Amino acid sequence: MDAASSSVLREPKSPLSLSAFKWSWLQCCQQTDRSQEGTVGGREGFNLLAPPQEPDDQVMFTHRPPIFGVMICSVRSHVDFKGGGKQLLLQPLLVPLFLQKGIKRPWSKKVGEHGVPFEEDPVDVEAQLIRGFFRRERVIRPRIDVFAYPNEYLKERYRFSKDSLVYLTRLLKPHVANVTNRGSALSTENILCIALRFFASGHFLYSVGDSEHVGKATVCRAVRSVCLALKQFLPTFVQFPGHKPLFIIKDEFHRVAGFPNVIGCIDGTHIPIKAPSINEGDYVNRKSVHSINVQVICEATQIITNVEAKWPGSVHDARIFHESSLCQAFQQGQYNGYLLGDRGYPCLPYLMTPYPEPEPGPQTRFNLAHSRTRAKVEMTIGILKSRFQCLRGLRVSPERACDIIVACVVLHNIATIRERATLLVLRKMAQRNTYRLYRPTETGDF
Template identity: 30%
Template sequence: MAARMIVDDEAQNIAIFNFLEEILQDDVIFDVNGRTIPMAISLFFNKREKVPKISDYAENVIPLYSLDDFRQHFRLCRTTFEIVFQSIAPNLTVANNGGHLPIEPSKQFLIFIWYISNRSSMRDVAERFGVSKYTVHFCCKRVMDVLLPLKNKIIQWPHNDRMVGIAASIQQERHLPNVVGIIDGTHIRITNLPGQTDDYINRKSYASVQLQLVVDDHLIINDAFVGWPGSTHDARVLRNSELYSSAAELIPEGMYIIGDSAYPLQPWLLTPYRDTGHLTPPQRNYNKILSSSRQVVERSIGHLKGRFRRLQEISSPSISTVCKLIMCGCILHNFCILTDDDIESYINLDAVDDANNFENIFHNNLDAAVLRDNIVAIIQ
């Protein structure tokens, strides 16, 4: 099953203002969607002092980097970088840089990887790569547009044989049978949103969007759903996802995914017993096993945010852009797992944010309650 996004309409007035502001900073002509914005418009504004830029960083400096230097700066090894780049290069054509020298596809991709992997401002990225802020924005948009179509290939629900393998691996390590995935949500902090943002304020009083993930035993993201406002309960995000409506077709009978107490108990989704102080020893043991098994999804989120540090906080006036950037991070995350790109070095569990941490608000399925009791009897 492909990854999915939900998006809000862009705030056109603010986006246009920011767009013109960035263009006028460099006093050049840019062609966007076939329409040219004349340089003469800058006569209506005070000219800004040009920002000094580094020359030929991508062309002459990066090729001299050692493998370790490249990984340190871009948070990808060269092999992973090349694999991803070759996957999108045919669709990433040379960009017209407003009358200046065209920007090669490889440089566009380097700019995007630097941007998503670090928390530098667009001004800093522009200075490093010797381009304008608008060009950084333009390159990131182009790369996202060609990277996102890969999500159906890179983020997939596992086929039956793979699910059997996942279940066997988790049972061997955690003694929990027939688990084919672990679900959790995480909050992506957002800033610079226009207009009313109350819906995006989560329980910890900052604006965020929700990212719901299902991962396997190797930290691979098998399902991703992004875009619901930060104030939304995890269970409600789940109920509005395609995973919820398609679970009966995706998860074979007798198999299930596991989640925390925020989610409703379902025949295909096992959750902990609510601890009211009267749990039996086998029930407490089950809760303990479930909690330890969920560390996989926490590590996966820790890698996603730890490697692609832009996802710890995204500044954008557009929820659509925020969601696209997050999904691109998920795609790159899976590329890193599949190429075994030094995963442990980038896992940052401090970046894992359970901002809402609500208890489930929906009724548990009665048949699933019987199933859970049967599993408790098996594993005690």
């Protein structure tokens, strides 16, 4: 007998009566397994298949109803347990179904042509419970047509407009589409919207599933597949120093507060997570909260150009930057410009920090321009966390938390780029309409 079954028979927990079972079946089993004895209720040498002294005799079982304890001892001599404990658990679950209809036990070698000699058709409560649990009817709830709702509804729940959802669907379809011929499979739009709803709300999985008419496991799979798909687009949408020419990036920062030659602002933010089971102390930050310390670098237009989401909360911001590949690139002279950081970073030839105790005059003006320009990264982090509320606290492992953070950064850049592109189009259309409205006539009048 293996350790699992022996522990079941060794430690009694609750008394259950054997008088609820048909004694005729126990007598039939006694003919096949008369020699099987076990330890039940702390009594050595007690034959499980022998009738008790009184009808209301109490026999102790640990984790299963009485029928399970009897079946474990009667079946073990006829089954070759090659697969460990699986067969030991599966076959007793099938026994009540055979007993209720009087079918022969297929694993027994001694019963032969005899069935189970019930005098009347019994009502097996355990069999009904097991059958009701394992044979649940599959219910497919109606799918939600997200494109039938207006843009205000979609932005509140998914943080994207209808056109942006169509763009994301086409972008992620090769990576998240279900390859199946079943008619009830989720479409790419449904998978994307389930993940976006989780990112935007940060609610529990079953709450997101109730909103999207799917189950909790379906929400978990959808979020995971979308995270892995967006992670592949990180080099495409998150590039340092940015997608625009370098002189345009410097000019945008210069127009903020007059600070010249700036190509990015750097800062760190903590994303709370649940306490991990491995190296739990490494993730406790200075506020005694388990978190992931994320390094973010952005442009003046709130577009994130670099992200490092792999360090525990106890690691300092300066070490994260020193260990990053971006720091090595600056040391090799690959970029012509400065980064602006707070006092938590060291002052380097390529990383400008404020004066700790500025004197009146140039140092005070330097700190003022520095703080006004560096505020862009704090604004960017605030927009990122307000857009995707799941970053307020993730109830997942650190590895999956890092994937979710990267996915939210990619979605943030996509949303920011599309919003600015839409604004530019609207601005050009407004200028064109204004020019047509006030275009001079042939007589020179407006």
